[in-house]
Amino acid sequence: MAVGTETGADANAETITASVVGGSGFTGGELLRLLAGHPNVEISEVTSRSKAGKSVGSVHPPLRGSDLRFTEPDDLESVDVLFAATPHGVSMGRIDEFFEVADTVVDLSADFRLETEAQYDEWYDGHEAPEYLETAEYALPEINRENLAGADLIAGGGCNATATILGLYPLFEHGILEGSAERVVVDVKVGSSEGGAGGGEASSHPERSGVVRPYAPTGHRHEAEIEQFLGTSVAFTCHAVDMIRGASATSHVFPASPVSKGDLWQAYRGCYEDEPFVRMAAGGSGVYRYPEPKAVAGTNLGEVGFELDPSNERIVVFSAIDNMMKGSAGQAVHAANVALGLEETAGLEFTGLHPVGAP
């Protein structure tokens, strides 16, 4: 018999029932993996139209120790929390139905990330359930913890946006940057799992290996989320690189007033010192001196760091996450823990591998 879930259940805590709608893709699989190892969660149901009837383990090897099977995404079971890992545009059409079976809904698509219908229309197509936009809460506890407590509808952020926001938030929070007066250039590099399991020509191994491939020179939709939380638009460009898990954002900012390294440390520590899932990495010794995806792969950690370049009066900010974890499923479970009043780090304690990059 294969290895089962991570033990450590606190026998006295309540057990939350959860379901995953759209469980056969990478994001769904990551949610299942985390929920299966969560001490307070019991997975009720996993749906997938394409794989209905198949064992979850036949698609997601980490779940081979369970006997979960995919079911059709109709007649959803009643649960405490429902996680939707469906493509953009699906949740907004089923949100009423979700709330009929669940008290809390965590959606990992872009459907409920933005605050107003006007914003949504500017970046996406028409919204089918705009009345939910106002109450939906963005899933990043580091910037939205208060609102997440007790929230009903939670929207997981985009991975590129998450990496960017984590890196820049302290600069805005502490007034080092004040808004659109200063330039903010963000250059993002992201892994192949971000494109999902379906793939396509450009995602095939022969075409996707060894790339530095620009794919969104301008106008990337994640700019909307970034703008929403930082209060300014950024110059944002994305590249696909050869890694499976990871989103790395290098931000080049030019503050209007001079700033010292002390100011920067104060801002970053002020925001993140007590955060369980943010770790500073700025200089130091060894191979992993600055934030990089390899150092956090498989974990719910975001690594953040910076360098000050006097000659240009430039601050270079680095931030790195695992796009599947803090950029997606890990963020969703973290937010759910906050919303449901559970231990915030429950089910998310994995510290990563070294060396990593596997097999």
Next chain:
Amino acid sequence: MAVGTETGADANAETITASVVGGSGFTGGELLRLLAGHPNVEISEVTSRSKAGKSVGSVHPPLRGSDLRFTEPDDLESVDVLFAATPHGVSMGRIDEFFEVADTVVDLSADFRLETEAQYDEWYDGHEAPEYLETAEYALPEINRENLAGADLIAGGGCNATATILGLYPLFEHGILEGSAERVVVDVKVGSSEGGAGGGEASSHPERSGVVRPYAPTGHRHEAEIEQFLGTSVAFTCHAVDMIRGASATSHVFPASPVSKGDLWQAYRGCYEDEPFVRMAAGGSGVYRYPEPKAVAGTNLGEVGFELDPSNERIVVFSAIDNMMKGSAGQAVHAANVALGLEETAGLEFTGLHPVGAP
């Protein structure tokens, strides 16, 4: 503050103190990672001559949440169990010293794997402490559990040998193969972490990426361990391939008497049905149909499977492990759990990632 260890400690269980000698390499780092998350273990000391004084986290990112520092490998502290992750030839010279400070010693080198001095001399150079060879126990619980219980000196097996033995053991145990009368050809593919952190010209990224590089066409030292446990020599060839973690063995065997698929399932289930760290993967649907390192990366699992080829009266056996885990540190911790009477799967519950291969 970064993520700490996996909680879930059973407050009533004893706490075992442990040390790691030679903690700065990959194997040492993997041991530290596992021990830091082990509910019954407290790490007393981590030594490294080359990195003495540096924080363990500066070398091993998963340990960045701890404040462990490397110390000089002299004046070792007294502990319940000492793990030696030093190069071949070092432990044998320090084994008396190790037993002065520890009740149990787990050595991950080849120094104590073989049973007799004659065997050792045949494959390696002269042994410095041959008196320990007889009582040392090979660390693979699936084939040596009884002897490991209460053992003082444990020798972790080689990763290629481990993968091979796991795949073939049931065939010998159930009489499907009887010995040297039948040919056994083993073709192994292994990842780059097997070469350690030091590297060298052939291990540099430009030279090691994308390879299928034979490096031990014949006469590989792991043959000694395989011969010791299976009772026959095998035709064994190793190749370096492009992965970081993983050891995969494809064994081609030609039994003297006909065998059916039912016979094979009986043999494999007979040996492994109740083993927490062996999982069968033989056919089925999806992407991961046969054993492969990617399905077990980061876990202590070994995947085993087979196909029967009537035309050649050949059985093809596949086995895959993570060379850092079941091929090394995971095996060591598993064996220590058995020897010390702890929960056998303690600290080893991680089920892996999907997709994996990171970042």
Next chain:
Amino acid sequence: MAVGTETGADANAETITASVVGGSGFTGGELLRLLAGHPNVEISEVTSRSKAGKSVGSVHPPLRGSDLRFTEPDDLESVDVLFAATPHGVSMGRIDEFFEVADTVVDLSADFRLETEAQYDEWYDGHEAPEYLETAEYALPEINRENLAGADLIAGGGCNATATILGLYPLFEHGILEGSAERVVVDVKVGSSEGGAGGGEASSHPERSGVVRPYAPTGHRHEAEIEQFLGTSVAFTCHAVDMIRGASATSHVFPASPVSKGDLWQAYRGCYEDEPFVRMAAGGSGVYRYPEPKAVAGTNLGEVGFELDPSNERIVVFSAIDNMMKGSAGQAVHAANVALGLEETAGLEFTGLHPVGAP
């Protein structure tokens, strides 16, 4: 203006007109690349139903210096030689049509590799044009040069078969192995381009990176070609590994009579000493001591080597090719050069890159 074709045309040589049917996939692209740089060839037409109208360079970057465009595969132009890079089963249905427009046809599929209809039916489905099987010539000049001279219909071999045959042929040719009495085990590792441009779930970058994935434990169709040329069946197993270009075959053979290294060198030199596209690599110094795909990537070379293992009376033979070149398009152009009486190495002189593995 970008770089054009490789100059060096001999102004006095004839110019052969060529077309490529099915030019949008990897094999078609490789043929186009080689033909564009061939001093004696002028490309008349490139067809592709899916990309008709698009520039060839928009699909195949090496052709960005040309103004070739894909056309519909109907109304084929008359040419001296037509190369078919279509999927298995297509050429056999169009072969009469091909011979209406071309004097020489080189087919890269499996349709005409086998000699008899009975053989074809054993391994594939029904053949639509069995009358062509007898006159079709297998494209590997190293074993079939005499028959290729002046041949009308040429069948490019499978890449795994090519690597295997190259490695073992001298042993049979020189009587070191005599036939099915002796065991021949062949363990193959192949790159992702072998799966073509279309890909699929298992070929996506997240799922295909870092693998050692058995995909044809037994019953691989290339066994038919191997059996045809070596006169014996082999125990053959294939694995997908993480490389884009490459096919590597490790053959384990157990000759009935003892053999010495001198015997082996004599056999291999006897067969390959004067072959422009086979290079021996057996031991020596440096990083590239034995045959490996990385040493021949992008070239039309096959590297072959061996080791003798007295303990098992085993010969381990290694052979490595670039599956896109000597395993496919390079082999086709080489065969066409022979058939058409051109300089045998024309258009195939590229010596490879170091380091390779790109970008």
Next chain:
Amino acid sequence: MAVGTETGADANAETITASVVGGSGFTGGELLRLLAGHPNVEISEVTSRSKAGKSVGSVHPPLRGSDLRFTEPDDLESVDVLFAATPHGVSMGRIDEFFEVADTVVDLSADFRLETEAQYDEWYDGHEAPEYLETAEYALPEINRENLAGADLIAGGGCNATATILGLYPLFEHGILEGSAERVVVDVKVGSSEGGAGGGEASSHPERSGVVRPYAPTGHRHEAEIEQFLGTSVAFTCHAVDMIRGASATSHVFPASPVSKGDLWQAYRGCYEDEPFVRMAAGGSGVYRYPEPKAVAGTNLGEVGFELDPSNERIVVFSAIDNMMKGSAGQAVHAANVALGLEETAGLEFTGLHPVGAP
């Protein structure tokens, strides 16, 4: 016998004798590969202190068809052109000696890239032969062709600088950017061969695979060369990514005056339309829509492209090269062709591979 050099020698052209000092590293090997296939060049000597006596082919597989051997770097032979592929700081100490044996010297290190001793001291340590700085010519013909004709001492540019300069040069040449008044942010991603063959801990395969690793957040020495040719300093940050060959620069610029796409096309075509080694890639269809290293790997091409982002009044410029070719050895041979009055593209016609990334 294996494949030899690319034929196509023009029997009437002069033959230039060339030597390579420091021929055992990656850059040296790349030079040898190009020179071996150059129709007008005969390699006289290849030196390497570490590999003296060994065959060049044992280190560089592409040279396995030749019988060149490394010799000690003393008593250099007289040649027409000497290529120095030695580490930074070596050529400056031997430059007089080089000019005693060669009429033309092409140095691939940083020793002679800058124009004045003051500049050199600002970015590097003290210069041993500053009197040569003024006459040395930067090797990039696209920006320095006139000065290269007949030059005696040529300095190959740094790969990151080359990629950056190629991308931005037209904007300055055509007055779209005028100088330091406008921000220029350059975010570079580079492959592992850039670190050379020696490697080190961070370059080992387990540590270097799958990275997005900042390694020069600020103060990168290549800024000096960029500043020298563009007339302005740039905000420059480098990252190591998982590829072997390649340097990709994404430049974010904010011109003082509005600019249209037409203005940009005019500038880029104006500079590059007739350049044999620069190719535009800006939008279009297929997988390779923008410049990327994978599209030019193994070639001497630089790909350049751009997008205009009205919202930020930002121009995003992409440029990609193979760091070993246009960023190093290819650039050197191209410059030597110009200096020596040879056909400019001689020996540099390779159009690349698709798919690429090998093996």
